[in-house]
Amino acid sequence: MGNAELERVYFDNAATTPVRDEVLEEMLPYFRERYGNPSSLYSIAGESKKAVETARERLANALNAEPGEIYFTSGGTESDNWAIAGTAERAAGKGRHLITSAIEHHGILNVFKKLEKNGFEVTYLPVDAEGLVSPEELEKAIRPDTILISVMYANNEIGTVQPIDDLAGIAAARGVPFHTDAVQAAGHIPIDLKKTKADMLSLSAHKFNGPKGVGALFIRKGKPLEPFLLGGHQEKGRRPGTENVPGIVGLGKAAALAVAEMPEESARLAALRDRLIDGILGGIPHTRLNGSRTKRLPGNVSVAFEFIEGESLLLLLDMKNICASSGSACTSGSLDPSHVLLAIGLPHEKAHGSLRLTLGRYNTADEAEYVLRELPPLVARLRDMSPLYKAGVKTMI
Amino acid sequence: MYSDKVMDHFTNPRNVGELEAAADVGVGLVGNAKCGDIMKVFLKIDDGIVTDAKFKTFGCGAAVATSSMATEMVKGHTLREALQITNKAVAEALDGLPPIKVHCSLLAEQALHAALWDYAEKNGIEIEGLESPAADLEELERLGEEE
Ligand SMILES: Cc1ncc(COP(=O)(O)O)c(C=O)c1O
Numbered sequence: 006m007g008n009a010e011l012e013r014v015y016f017d018n019a020a021t022t023p024v025r026d027e028v029l030e031e032m033l034p035y036f037r038e039r040y041g042n043p044s045s046l047y048s049i050a051g052e053s054k055k056a057v058e059t060a061r062e063r064l065a066n067a068l069n070a071e072p073g074e075i076y077f078t079s080g081g082t083e084s085d086n087w088a089i090a091g092t093a094e095r096a097a098g099k100g101r102h103l104i105t106s107a108i109e110h111h112g113i114l115n116v117f118k119k120l121e122k123n124g125f126e127v128t129y130l131p132v133d134a135e136g137l138v139s140p141e142e143l144e145k146a147i148r149p150d151t152i153l154i155s156v157m158y159a160n161n162e163i164g165t166v167q168p169i170d171d172l173a174g175i176a177a178a179r180g181v182p183f184h185t186d187a188v189q190a191a192g193h194i195p196i197d198l199k200k201t202k203a204d205m206l207s208l209s210a211h212k213f214n215g216p217k218g219v220g221a222l223f224i225r226k227g228k229p230l231e232p233f234l235l236g237g238h239q240e241k242g243r244r245p246g247t248e249n250v251p252g253i254v255g256l257g258k259a260a261a262l263a264v265a266e267m268p269e270e271s272a273r274l275a276a277l278r279d280r281l282i283d284g285i286l287g288g289i290p291h292t293r294l295n296g297s298r299t300k301r302l303p304g305n306v307s308v309a310f311e312f313i314e315g316e317s318l319l320l321l322l323d324m325k326n327i328c329a330s331s332g333s334a335c336t337s338g339s340l341d342p343s344h345v346l347l348a349i350g351l352p353h354e355k356a357h358g359s360l361r362l363t364l365g366r367y368n369t370a371d372e373a374e375y376v377l378r379e380l381p382p383l384v385a386r387l388r389d390m391s392p393l394y395k396a397g398v399k400t401m402i
Numbered sequence: 403m404y405s406d407k408v409m410d411h412f413t414n415p416r417n418v419g420e421l422e423a424a425a426d427v428g429v430g431l432v433g434n435a436k437c438g439d440i441m442k443v444f445l446k447i448d449d450g451i452v453t454d455a456k457f458k459t460f461g462c463g464a465a466v467a468t469s470s471m472a473t474e475m476v477k478g479h480t481l482r483e484a485l486q487i488t489n490k491a492v493a494e495a496l497d498g499l500p501p502i503k504v505h506c507s508l509l510a511e512q513a514l515h516a517a518l519w520d521y522a523e524k525n526g527i528e529i530e531g532l533e534s535p536a537a538d539l540e541e542l543e544r545l546g547e548e549e
Binding site: 312313314316317320321324342353354357389390391392393 | 404409412413415418431435436437438439440441442458459460461462463465466
């Protein structure tokens with residue numbers, strides 16, 4: 006294919022993914038033909054009810070959980086909010102101390118921020134240079150009044166996968182409820198809730214080729230959790246609201262497909278990822294990898310280019326039809342770069358120069374090669390414009 | 403999110419580069435790597451007129467575009483006229499900036515002022531209405547040396 010421009014290279018699969026054809030097909034009848042409310046008594050309602058229960062079974066199988074432990078929600082944010090706020094409300098009488106990590110998604114962090122305003126105390130566990138939470142640090146942070154620990158399964162920006170079995174095991178041994186935000190992990194790396202002692206786990210369909218606006222919270226059997234939304238009897242009274250039947254059907258199908266294809270697909274993505282990481286680090290000086298080389302999501306590439314700013318790189322990439330994301334402030338609307346990049350020890354100026362490429366099931370080796378060809382001249386172009394660059398070249402010679 | 407003008411000045415920035423240090427060249431360095439924007443503006447001044455302008459910028463698309471536009475606008479003007487180039491004028495010349503990017507145009511105005519200030523200091527003159535730039539110079543210098 007030579008040097009031809011590609012029509013569009015979508016390397017932002019951690020932001021969202023396209024819905025798979027097979028998923029959309031299963032969803033479609035539930036918009037117009039089988040539109041019944043699962044709570045009603047007539048037969049099309051029964052079809053909807055059955056579809057929701059089939060999805061619940063599929064998702065439970067994908068996580069090695071029980072169907073009764075799956076609660077459908079409107080997505081990752083709601084699941085995260087519910088797990089934390091619901092636990093805090095329930096257990097406030099027992100204690101007011103909570104533990105999380107410094108690199109959580111805002112769907113988690115902002116709940117903790119609000120709880121802090123309401124008199125709770127939160128410990129933010131630091132991470133090391135690779136973005137890993139230390140089990141020993143967690144052990145030390147637990148107090149008699151600790152009522153919840155929430156540590157994400159895998160990070161959305163730098164792709165670091167936490168030692169979640171160890172962390173959940175410590176929480177279980179100390180009798181503290183453990184939640185994990187698995188929004189980036191689910192459908193991409195194996196999750197086994199018989200083995201991992203998490204009490205709650207959040208996931209979201211649109212991160213693994215399912216539809217947007219639907220997710221789930223796993224709540225281990227017998228574990229208490231205050232409802233977050235108040236209303237009807239749906240989801241055993243724990244999550245009211247008429248079910249998003251097509252979305253739930255899509256979630257179940259996407260989860261089943263992702264898990265069935267995971268061994269092959271994750272190996273394919275990891276190879277593409279490594280080709281990109283090696284090509285970028287080898288081809289562009291003054292560049293570092295963000296996150297861990299080995300404890301990493303199969304589709305995540307995150308690098309920091311010195312002397313340049315991420316948004317301007319994204320604009321240039323967009324002109325080459327490459328969709329990517331950055332940890333720079335300019336894309337988030339604040340002046341501070343990503344809290345994740347700062348937490349792994351990047352100084353502000355380097356955090357501003359970060360680029361995230363996240364791969365998914367429709368990406369190809371050709372696309373990776375295209376990006377490896379197009380990226381170096383764009384970085385060079387911005388560096389030529391940068392007042393910080395000359396000094397850097399001097400030290401190289 | 404950006405106007406066509408902003409994209410034009412970002413993708414084909416005018417006046418990228420540096421001018422060699424000389425008595426008739428004023429250099430302004432403003433911004434702060436913490437916030438992700440640093441602008442360095444060079445103005446060459448002959449007989450009270452800005453005859454050449456160059457810049458180097460570390461920053462987002464709007465930072466590059468405002469640097470490019472500000473250096474375009476200042477050329478050919480007297481020192482007094484150069485002072486009148488406000489952030490609003492730069493933003494308007496670019497057909498507007500998204501609200502969160504308005505600080506970039508402020509930075510461009512400050513960079514021009516800092517370069518004029520540097521020129522005035524070097525040449526022992528005063529430019530009426532010009533105030534000492536309030537850039538975070540210490541940090542900029544630290545960055546320059548560190549790398
Ligand atoms: C780690 C993580 N948690 C939570 C969310 C929020 O998920 P949703 O978009 O489904 O609300 C995201 C995605 O943006 C995420 O990456």
